[in-house]
Amino acid sequence: MHFEARFSAVGGQGIILAGTIIADAAFLEGLYAAGSPTYTAQVRGGPTKVDIIVDSEEILFPRTAEIDFFLSLATNSYKKxxxxxxxGAIVMIDPALVTIPDEHRELYKVYEVPIIQLTSDKMGRMVYTSAVALGTMVALTDVVSEESIRKALKTRAPKGTESYNMKALSIGIDYVKEMLAKGVTT
Amino acid sequence: MKKNMDDVRFWPGNIVVAEAAVAAGCNFFGGYPITPSSEVAAHMALLLPKVGGHFIQMEDEMAAMGTVIGASLAGAKSLTATSGPGFSLKLENLGFGYIVEAPCVVVNVMRGGPSTGLPTQPAQADVMQARWGTHGDHPTIALTPAFHQEIYMETIRAFNLAEQFRMPVILLLDEVLGHLSEGVIPPKPGSFEIINRTKTTASPEDYVPYDTSEGDVPPFAPYFAGYRWHTTGLNHDRTGFPTTDPDTVTFDEKRLMRKVTGNRELIDKVEYFQADDAEIGIFAFGSTARAAMVAVKQARAKGIKAGLMRPLTIWPFPNNQVLAFSKQVKTIIVPEMNLGQIVYEVERSVHSDMPIHRINRVGGVPINPSEILAGIEEAA
Structure with a gap:
């Protein structure tokens, strides 16, 4: 098994932590994981990404080559x-923040999930964006189980925020499940 | 290495360095933050106060290197971390560290370009600078781990070698490794060797700072413990005071070199990957060695017998090991993230007209396995 995911956003949205949680979940399942963030010179507001590789074998070359799952929360990070x-990669975008070229809808399986709106409406605090995003990924891929992600997120969540993070994860999972049930794709 | 999550830490390479340094007994960090090494400093600032150590951020890299040497002479196990531009600035004091024989570890997480270059992107273009950057004849020990578990153990080894031979030791990483997170299982305390510098048994009255009557590494007495010291970057005699006596200077400079050349069996470390029956050899270090391992596997799947030699100790250069490797293979390919540096060492280690192929890449993008595979196929 070899799976590559890329979470991209603008600096400060917390996506680098999302990568760590996937890796922790992978370790729980006896898999190997490697994560490489890319920084720009800006601390906040610059395009950022984190690449995560999960593999059943030891990961030798730690950079991505063929990405299976791509999440983008900003047009400039999508472009970059x-x-x-x-x-045929799964591409997930927040339609309020990201516009993509039409031909990409032919090349990839594009899903539009209003991650920011969902987080804002249902959690009230944007710090849970990455947990919601993780939920969407779990619902769309089978790289790691929901149970492992929950366990990893619970361990990593700051004390006192565990239940909120669990809720945020469920919001992402439930939204995608409903979306899939309705038969919505690109 | 199948993993139990409770033991696995998902750390960036830079944090592995900091954790391992403290495990090795490091109790002082003096630095000036610079991308892509800053996480080493940030994490040391977090760890050191908890173990009774000290962290200081100085006004620049030169001062930082000064504190590292000063702390070392006061008895601390000291560390600093930097990248190319900062390493350039530390070089003068690094030379001071060699001549006053101050054990310490200097990490260079290499980034692209001369000058300020590519701050957030990788390169391996400081490898010759690590050997020859500071002026004058001097010994060099530099280590080039490639995996995080290895970074942990090689950081400990860097401290051990520094202590054993009373000299600065350089740990060369690159941005790929410094920022890459992967699983590490920190070894249990007590499960690895820790070497501490040999202390003097002389009384303060009888202490001679550079007494080499017992061997090439003079026994150490820390500052502020009643022992008399004179510390200078000038060539000095056994008392530490300057001398221009040709015989004394010659003896001492040769002794400094001999600490490394005379102890190769304790310093050299080379790993091989599928090299036993290899016909096409690859010589690579650091993160490029990992790309080479993938290329070796891909080549073998195509029926080409490729194999990798990778140094964990890159300085002193493993000339004899490369010579032996060259007698076994038809050719050696040297991929490195620069425009051709360590390839010269490979060339001069191979006592024949064997073709040595170069794969070079600058621009901040790592060399990928397919580039090395293409090189293997071309050479096969």
């Missing part, structure tokens, strides 16, 4: 980091 995607 929407490369190396496998044909």
């Amino acid at each position: 980091f929407g490369t190396d995607l496998k044909e």
Whole structure:
């Protein structure tokens, strides 16, 4: 098994932590994981990404080549980091923040999930964006189980925020499940 | 290494360095933050106060290197971390560290370009600077781990070698490794060797700072413990005071070199990957060695017998090991993230007209396995 995910956003949205949680979940399942963040010179507001590789074998070359799952929360990060995607890759965008070229809807399986709106409406605090985003990924891929992600997120969540993070994860999972039940794809 | 999550830490390479340093007994960090090494400093600032150590951020890299040497002479196990531009600034004091024989560890997380270059992107273009950057004849020990578990153990080894031979030791990483997070299982305390510098048995009255009657590494007495010291970057005699006596200077400079050349069996470390029956050899270090391992596997799947030699100790350069490797293979390919540096060492280690192929890349993007595979196929 070899799976590559890329979470891209603008600096400060907390996506680098999301990568760590996937890795922790992978370790729980006896898998190997590697994560590489990319920084720009800006602390906040610059395009950022984190690449996560999960593999059943030891990961030798730790950089991505064919990405299976790409999440983008900003148009500029989509443009900068929407490369190396496998044909038929799952691409998840927040439609309020990201516009993509039409031809990409042919190349990839594009899902539109209003992650920011969902987080804002149902959690009230934007710090839970990455937990909601993780939920969407878990619901769309089978790289790690929901149970492992829950366990990893619970361990990593700051004390006192565990239940909120669990809720945020469920919001992401439930939204995607409903979306899939309705038969919504690109 | 199948993993139990409770033991696995998902750490960036830079944090592995900091954790391992403290495990090795490091109790002082003096630095000036610079991308892509800053996480080493940040994490040391977090760890050191908890173990009774000290962290200081100085006004610049030169001063930082000064504190590292000063702390070392006061008895601390000291560390600093930097990247190319900062390493350039530390070089003068690094030379001071060699001549006053101050054990310490200097980490260089290499980034792209001369000058300020590419702050957030990788390179391996400081490898010759690590050997020859500071002026004058001097010994060098530099280590180039490639995996996080290895970074942990090699950081400990860097401290051990520094202490054993009373000299600065350089740990060369690159941005790929410094920022990459992967699983590490920190070894249990007590499960690895820790070497501490040999202390003097002389009384303060009888102490001679550079007494080499017992061997090439003079026994150490810390500052502020009643022992007399004279510390200078000038060539000095056994008392530590300056001398221009040709015989004394010659003896002492040769002794400094001999600490490394005379102890190669304790310092050298080379790893091989599928090299036993290899016909196409690859010599690579750091993160590039990992790309080479993938290329070796891909080449073998195509029926080409490729194999990798990778140094964990890159300085002193493993000339004899490369020579032996060259007698086994038809050619050696040297991929490195620079425009050709360590390839010269490979060339001069191979006592024949064997073709040595170069794969070079600058621009901040790591060399990928397919580039190395293409090189293997071309050479096969």
